[in-house]
Amino acid sequence: LSGGEARRLTLARALHGGPALILADEPTADLDAATAAQVTRGLLAAHRAGAGLIVATHDPALVAALGREYRIGGR
Numbered sequence: 001l002s003g004g005e006a007r008r009l010t011l012a013r014a015l016h017g018g019p020a021l022i023l024a025d026e027p028t029a030d031l032d033a034a035t036a037a038q039v040t041r042g043l044l045a046a047h048r049a050g051a052g053l054i055v056a057t058h059d060p061a062l063v064a065a066l067g068r069e070y071r072i073g074g075r
Helices: 003-016 033-048 060-066
Strands: 021-025 052-056
Touching (some): 021 033, 033 052
Parallel strands (some): 021 052
């Protein structure tokens, strides 16, 4: 599997059981824009379905889609 395929497979496995909480570390890293958007939609769909969602990311598009941001360190 490519890195992007492995990342999507990991996300699919995590979402399969309808988890109560999702902790995602850089879920869109190294993905092209279209694939990153698909991953973002999947995470947001799980959140709308009731899952708590905590994401660590440097992806400004993902941060904007999440609607809430907490910065640790830096400015």
